[in-house]
Amino acid sequence: xxxxxxxxxxxxxxxxxxxxxxxxxxxxxxxxxxxxxxxxxxxxxxxxxxxxxxxxxxxxxxxxxxxxxxxxxxxxxxxxxxxxxxxxxxxxxxxxxxxxxxxxxxxxxxxxxxxxxxxxxxxxxxxxxxxxxxxxxxxxxxxxxxxxxxxxxxxxxxxxxxxxxxxxxxxxxxxxxxxxxxxxxxxxxxxxxxxxxxxxxxxxxxxxxxxxxxxxxxxxxxxxxxxxxxxxxxxxxxxxxxxxxxxxxxxxxxxxxxxxxxxxxxxxxxxxxxxxxxxxxxxxxxxxxxxxxxxxxxxxxxxxxxxxxxxxxxxxxxxxxxxxxxxxxxxxxxxxxxxxxxxxxxxxxxxxxxxxxxxxxxxxxxxxxxxxxxxxxxxxxxxxxxxxxxxxxxxxxxxxxxxxxxxxxxxxxxxxxxxxxxxxxxxxxxxxxxxxxxxxxxxxxxxxxxxxxxxxxxxxxxxxxxxxxxxxxxxxxxx
Numbered sequence: 001x002x003x004x005x006x007x008x009x010x011x012x013x014x015x016x017x018x019x020x021x022x023x024x025x026x027x028x029x030x031x032x033x034x035x036x037x038x039x040x041x042x043x044x045x046x047x048x049x050x051x052x053x054x055x056x057x058x059x060x061x062x063x064x065x066x067x068x069x070x071x072x073x074x075x076x077x078x079x080x081x082x083x084x085x086x087x088x089x090x091x092x093x094x095x096x097x098x099x100x101x102x103x104x105x106x107x108x109x110x111x112x113x114x115x116x117x118x119x120x121x122x123x124x125x126x127x128x129x130x131x132x133x134x135x136x137x138x139x140x141x142x143x144x145x146x147x148x149x150x151x152x153x154x155x156x157x158x159x160x161x162x163x164x165x166x167x168x169x170x171x172x173x174x175x176x177x178x179x180x181x182x183x184x185x186x187x188x189x190x191x192x193x194x195x196x197x198x199x200x201x202x203x204x205x206x207x208x209x210x211x212x213x214x215x216x217x218x219x220x221x222x223x224x225x226x227x228x229x230x231x232x233x234x235x236x237x238x239x240x241x242x243x244x245x246x247x248x249x250x251x252x253x254x255x256x257x258x259x260x261x262x263x264x265x266x267x268x269x270x271x272x273x274x275x276x277x278x279x280x281x282x283x284x285x286x287x288x289x290x291x292x293x294x295x296x297x298x299x300x301x302x303x304x305x306x307x308x309x310x311x312x313x314x315x316x317x318x319x320x321x322x323x324x325x326x327x328x329x330x331x332x333x334x335x336x337x338x339x340x341x342x343x344x345x346x347x348x349x350x351x352x353x354x355x356x357x358x359x360x361x362x363x364x365x366x367x368x369x370x371x372x373x374x375x376x377x378x379x380x381x382x383x384x385x386x387x388x389x390x391x392x393x394x395x396x397x398x399x400x401x402x403x404x405x406x407x408x409x410x411x412x413x414x415x416x417x418x419x420x421x422x423x424x425x426x427x428x429x430x431x432x433x434x435x436x437x438x439x440x441x442x443x444x445x446x447x448x449x450x451x452x453x454x455x456x457x458x459x460x461x462x463x464x465x466x467x468x469x470x471x472x473x474x475x476x477x478x479x
Contacts, residue, residue: 006051006052006091007049007051007089007090007091008049008050008051008089008091009050009083009085009088010029010088010089010090012030012031013027013028013029013030013088014027014028014030014238015027015043015192016028016048016238017240018037018237018238018239018240022039023038023039023043024039024041025037025038025039025040025042025043025046026038026039026237026238027046028235028237028238029087029088032087034234035234035235035237035238036086036088036235039317041062041069041071041273044062044065045062045076045079047230048061049083049089053120054109055076057076058071059071059073059076060075066121069148071424075219075306079206085273090251102252108259108422112303116218120220122221123221123230124219124220124221124222125218125219126217126218126219126220126230126231126232127218127219128216128217128218129205129215129217129231130214130215130216132218133205133206133209133215133218134209136202136206137206137209137210139357140206141210143206144207144210152254152258152261154263155258155261155262155265156257156258158261158265158266159261159262162232162264162265162268163264166268170267171266171394173280174280174284188274188277188278188280188281189281189284189285191278191281191286192278192281192282192284192285193228193281194227195282195284196255196256196259196285196286196289196423197229197230198228198229198292199230199255199256199259200252200255200256200283201218201230201231201252202229202231202234202255203251203252203254203255204231204248204252205231205233205248206251207247207248207251208235208236208274209250211236211239211241211244211247211248212239213235213239213248214235214237215230215231215232215233215235216234216235217231218230218231218232219231228432231246232354235457236248236249239259242309242310242312243248245309246305246306246309246310247307249302249305249306249309250302250306251288252294252302253294253295253302253303256285256286256289256290256294257286257287257290259282259286260282260283260286260290263279263280263282263283263286264279264283265278267280267283269281282422292364298353298356298357298360298361299357299360299361299364300317304316304317304432315354317357317468319350320350320351320353320354320357321354323350323351323354324350324354324355325409327351331425332420332422332425333418369385369389370378372385372388373385
């Protein structure tokens with residue numbers, strides 16, 4: 001059993017261990033600037049893909065050196081196919097270039113679909129900011145000292161005391177939902193969002209630079225249709241210390257919390273005016289953004305990467321969804337794959353995490369959609385909102401529907417289907433959907449109203465004349 005045309009690992013790839021306890025390795029593609037995470041078993045084969053070994057030799061070496069673990073030819077073929085798809089191996093075949101081109105086109109299509117499903121955060125192509133970040137880091141290196149850290153802690157405690165003591169005043173000044181995206185507050189909100197996100201991303205980039213990583217891309221993105229900055233710090237994956245990776249992921253959250261603390265202090269000591277409104281919006285953007293987005297591990301943002309490193313579970317997003325999918329298949333299908341081992345004991349919390357993240361994402365997208373509808377409806381832009389919602393919902397549903405259809409097209413799969421379990425799950429899903437659509441949504445109608453007393457009598461002038469003096473509307477009339 002020979003590998004086709006001397007399959008070998010690309011010589012320009014960078015392999016580096018990430019976590020010695022779990023045996024994970026990072027592979028960096030210096031051409032596409034993409035990073036791939038592999039386990040100890042996968043790294044075993046990566047080291048031996050030199051073009052001289054056959055598949056039989058690789059399987060025998062694995063069984064001899066990593067006993068009692070075994071590798072089947074089918075699993076090895078799937079692994080090699082995945083390496084081909086990612087462009088990490090090369091061969092002597094003349095069609096290898098065409099395969100790499102097709103792989104790149106597939107990645108472009110996946111990125112296009114991802115952009116279409118995430119219209120609230122659209123990224124534009126960026127530039128290499130290495131020179132700019134080196135210049136900034138030379139002038140902000142003092143920000144990584146313990147002295148500044150203690151100062152930030154004291155400022156945070158000070159702001160917390162102010163927020164607690166002035167909570168009622170602060171709550172009264174926060175605009176209502178129907179006022180938050182209207183009028184002048186929309187301008188202050190855009191300024192606050194753009195400014196905080198620029199500092200947020202620079203915090204990631206400079207922290208990565210501090211620990212020896214590189215930021216390969218810096219560009220403009222439209223977050224909630226507001227232009228701001230983004231940076232690519234995936235080079236942090238090559239760092240072996242998990243605490244350094246956590247520090248890079250948490251840098252943006254720390255910057256926003258510190259901005260919120262400073263904004264609360266400035267808000268407390270300023271009178272109503274432009275500066276007062278700007279710092280109030282900064283406080284809202286930083287605190288709400290951290291709780292709902294960046295610091296929340298249920299979304300694939302900063303909090304997710306912190307949780308992934310803390311629990312030592314690389315690719316937490318994919319692993320959790322695989323565990324959830326496996327449990328659903330076992331519920332609906334009788335012995336879908338004979339001989340398949342039972343789920344690992346820890347897969348229960350992974351499935352629970354996947355369920356919670358999916359539910360939270362749906363609820364969050366629904367809330368943001370209602371929020372945007374309230375902002376666009378007064379402007380007569382309902383059609384834009386409907387089109388955006390249709391694109392997002394359609395793109396999210398497309399992959400799930402296609403995966404389900406592909407599963408049903410497989411020969412013999414319907415014979416293993418549990419009819420009762422499948423019907424019960426479908427009935428529960430339809431009942432839940434019907435209950436959601438049957439819930440009355442809050443609505444508000446603005447219309448003029450005139451209140452009159454029950455015994456009110458209209459008074460008319462019976463003789464012609466000229467009005468000399470009139471009582472203002474709303475004042476009492478004394479006979």
